[in-house]
Amino acid sequence: MPSPRSADHPAAQPPERGRVDALISQTRRLRGGVDAVRRSTATVGVDRLDDPRLRWRRALCDLAVHQLDDLGRHLGQLREGLPTELTEDGSGAAPDRDGASDLTAPTTEPGRLAEQGAPLGRVGSAEWNFLTDEVAWSEELCRMFGRSPEEGGLTLDELPGSLHPDDQPLLTDLVTGCLVDGKPIDGEFRIVRPDGLVRMVHMVGEPVLDADDSTASMWAVLRDVSELRRSQRALRETRDSLQRQRHLVRTEHRLAVEPREAVLPPWRGSLRFPHDDAPALDLAAHYLPSATGALISGDWYDALHLPDGRTLLSVGDLTGHGAAETTGMAMLLGALRGMAMAGVEPGALMGHLNRLLDSSQTALGSALCGAYEATTRTFTWAQAGRPAPLLFRGGTGRALRPPEGVLLSAASGAVYAQTSEQLEPGDLLVLRTDGLTPRGADRNADAGAERLLELAPRLTAARSAQECVRAVAEAFGDEEREDDACVLIARVTS
Template structure:
């Protein structure tokens, strides 16, 4: 080696700063020295902060220059960063000059009292260099705790410390993230080196196959031995496609694990080809799709069950609709009974789909009087239709035999309470008998809304006689009221679907109906105006009688 090839001798200076970076050691004078540094004779020269910053600007990685902060008794109470390398990054993602001026204990409070802190103080007081065990530090940023590991070195320099560090957990964190992602997705990666005949599996692939790691991975040629016989042709085609033609594969099949459990596995792989187009490496992943397959099966079963249930419901609704149409052959009709003109309209909320329990009767009795009835059974469907039929025909039968109206309601109440084998619930009802000889209407009600009378164009609701809804109690009392009808009077009997609006008071609906009826009193199609689609929120039945 010539003199020119030999390294320069560094100026002798006991206060010279030595910065260790990788396998090289730099002095503040810019000379390369050996590692560990050799003893250098005393030589003093000024070392201002800009010079330190200039030195750190030429260093890669993370390095800072710290100056001690002394307390009243001269003790070291903190360190302050006065210079930083451009590539320095701390746990808070602060970079380079963003760290200059920060206090160590204020910015990184967990350092206080740690081995790292004692190392800093010891190096500053006695010289030399500090290189301790990896230092773990946790900081809460944006409410999220972050824990990191650092390898830290510190060296005394002109009354301060040159500190460098390497973050150890970046690769480990990425590996943990990858492991978590694979575990959550039930998948793992696999590499096949076809030239060196070397196979590498991630831990998750061993878990997918239920295979002991000590046995090592299986080759692509051995894969069919683990596949169910029914799926072998498809797997064979996929392997030949991958190894023979180098074409990527995405195939799902079933395997039997050592414990006998059958799993659904997906392989996605592609080959790297040499210049001749021959596969030399294969990269891909295996995914355990058993859970997804089971979920898909459950969804299919639920869909089939729902379809069957929809079929049953459709059949029930169709039967209910047919039954109700048989009971009420005409949803809208006009009759002439005992000198009265009676118009009736019945409208379910959804025609043919939501058959309810609203009903009516309008017949002439053997004595020449007219029976007018409107009722509302709680609920929908077959039970409501069956209850409606019981009440309608029983009421008509008793009225034909001349049974007084209050007694009819009492017996209908008993019918609901004691019908064997079926719970009919409750029902409301209003029933009147009109005598044409006296033009007098006698009427009773069971928990029903009052009739609306329009006389001389003015609407008013009739006072309601005593009577609780049917099926509510064992010994109800029903009273009868009378009304003398005059020529030109209009009388409306209706169910609550005509006036009820969800979320609003029932009296608001009654007032609205009174105003609308008064406005339409001269309209020959008054029912069409009152029972429009926009005014219906439930099944609706209305009986309009005029003298």
Template sequence: MAGAGPEACHARGMTDREEPVAAASGRGGFGMAGGGPVYASSGRVAPRPPAADGDQALAARIATVQEVLDGLPGSAIFLMPVFGDDGEVADFRIMAAAPDAVDIAARRGQELVGLSILETYPTVVGTELWRGYLRTLESGVRYEGDPFEYEEVLAGIPRLSRFAVRVAACQGGLIVSWVRLDSGEREQRRLTVMQRLAMMGWADWDLTGNVVTWSDEVYAIFGRDRAQEPMTLAELRSQVVAEDLPALVRTVRRLLGEGKPIDHTFRITTAVGEVRHVRIVAEAEMDARENPVEVLGFFQDLTPAKRAEQQLLEHQRAALAHRSLLAAERDLAGRLQHALLPVPQQSLRLAGLTVDVAYQPLQEGLNVGGDWYSAIELPDGSALLVIGDVAGHGLDAVATMAQLRFTAKGMAITGTPLATILTRLNTLLLHTSERNFSTATMIMAHYEPDTSQLSWVQAGHPPPLLLRQGRAHYLPAPRGILLGATTAPHYEASALRLLPGDQLLLYTDGLVEKPGEDVDEGLARLVAAATAPTGGARVLDGILDALVTPDARRDDICALHISL
């Protein structure tokens, strides 16, 4: 291309100054191609059409420069001066642009051609850059000043940008090229922030030049003063915990000897004595002879993660120990309960009565309850029938149940009246040391076979259900408050004569109560279940099948079915 090389630009120097570019307003939006200052203007106004051979020559020169710019990478434009009436340079206009030239408004290449510098960058006038334009245009000496700073406003937020600008005379105008510096700086800041947040830093060991480079975050990880030189791979061992050193040495030797990438975690001790867990990930660049020439990698501080892992492990151990304790306590409570009530389901013959027993403990975790029963024949041939429920669950409830069961049996064997037994059991609860329970309910019944007389007392317990001649009703309860509720209770006894075919049901509240439901509804269900045909099965089994839903249970269930 004739006259298109750099020689053509410098040879002409200022010889074309006598051919000024016609003043014309430019389109707004371009500052410096590739990201320079941007100011809006009123829109593009085309230069005056060529009217003489001089204009045609100028157009030819511009076309030649455009051909040169078409082959250049990066941001470059060709400016021609615009002279005022006084013969001084009043403005510059972009007459050609490299294809890769781009401004902040995303205009590229030919979109920039025709823009006026004065209208597009009004604040450039009078700056060192503007004076550099004028000096280069006048003298032909290339201008390359200090980085040019420009404050742009994007989305209402001002931001200072920096550019390295170069200006050279060419074909009576200027070739202006530049590189935006702050974009690289922003990327560096982003990288620094990312490293800090990830607690990670990069390292480069040039083994041939014996040069080590660390990022700032590596200094922070090792607690090393930035005034000190970064450590070589061999010097790392000075901070490594002794127990971890052999494994790290083997790992580094494998990296340098075999060229295999490594990913290894070890502990270091900082200058202030803090122990940190550090991860190194690195790979080696090998030469043609498979000798390492450079190692690239990163360090990561895993100390917070290791601490969290240790805390989690300690919590898991504590939870395991707690579960083991709960399992042991549950097993102990279950053993105690089974020792006290060895047979959960049985049929007994006592003093002419048939007594069917059903006991279903809930036993979820340590949710072992205090339901219990006793059915024994006394020395005089009569029968003692007892059912009770201690408030609460766990070992305390089981221990309390044992006290009540054996104390009641002992007093009954000595002939103590039933009402007196309840009074003394109430005193026992109130004066038990380390009393961790609240109250208990009970029914005690004494049956004399010679007279078929059943005497009974109750302490706040659900009433017995009597089935006679196919009909069921609850016995009126004699006076009696639950055990442990007051220091001055009063208990009365009630009696009835059992007839052949009579059935009596004693039970705990777990059989009739449901959360959020009135107890009368549960009592009505029990009547319906007790009077329903059993199909030959035990009456008690039919009642349990009708009323107990295993998945919905919330309490122990204990029941005695007594028939004459």
């Protein structure tokens, strides 16, 4: 804002009224749209009031509404011309430094401000004449400080007494720098009104020099930015809360992934058992994440060459998601491997896993494990609440008839039966968890199995287990699933 010393310069001409009216109309429409979004956030259920994303959205809307209100008022002042309390020699608006300050002290609640009838972000002006000792405050500035226009303004000596004690030195430094060194005033401080309300005020000003370059007076424009700072503080708090929540989610995700990565087979691509000149099985596996990818489940797949020459194949999972489930999965898979290496048959092995999971009281689990004997091409297997393996032969596929078995930890002392299937060279076994079922599909219908059986011509024509895995990944990889899924494919080679 130019000082009165610039009276010899041509006065700035106001913009065309029609252009300002158009800007005001655009601002009102935008304000109405933002306010509609803000109101929509107030209709959520009580169970979502603690959602940091919702608080973030509300804070952004509040901030936008306050800024658009300020813009509308400033455009209205621009349309009406110079305010009467300013001299005709010059005027201007206070530079806006929204976001530059950190409001740490409590401010007035919006409801209490409304009771006072005061608009948000109001602006007032003041001039202190050192030649006549006159003090000229606008009516709006008087109301901002809780004073009546009849009381008038405060002198520069009286003004610090209206400030919060912690902010009084700041105002003293600003005024001293302005009067002694000619520095412009640009700062924020808290005022304490006679009614006890605390408001944050942004003040800009500069000295007015006379013909001898002596300070004749000082003018200032003060703006109440309390609600704007409150919205900015709420925005910072919700942003920080959201960042903390994201950090916790990332930490939990890492804690969930590490146990799973530590125990799942390290091989990628095809694996052949046994490792000799005439491998009996060609193996490949694939892990398909859920639609979000953020929920880590306790799904596993495994293949292990046993001391008696057989090959152990297993898949399974624990209910739930997170570090507890993947840690429990690691424990369960370790126990399964140990008992299989000791020669425990699949049916008895399922019973031991049931007692282990029941004693730990962690979660329900499902599993399927089987042992393939290469010399007889016999696959002996048992299951605990797991989808039956699919057998593909001669261009078609079917689900094997499952032996009796309930979910792990669902019934204490449960007995698990086992059954055997005679395989032939070129046969393909597909073991999988139930996460292949697309989102929204009936899980009881086993839509994943139906989709896999449709791939029978392609799978039986494949030259390797890895080629089969690629076919499954292409068919299911882009679908939205509610849960993770594992697929283990075993191809009989001899």
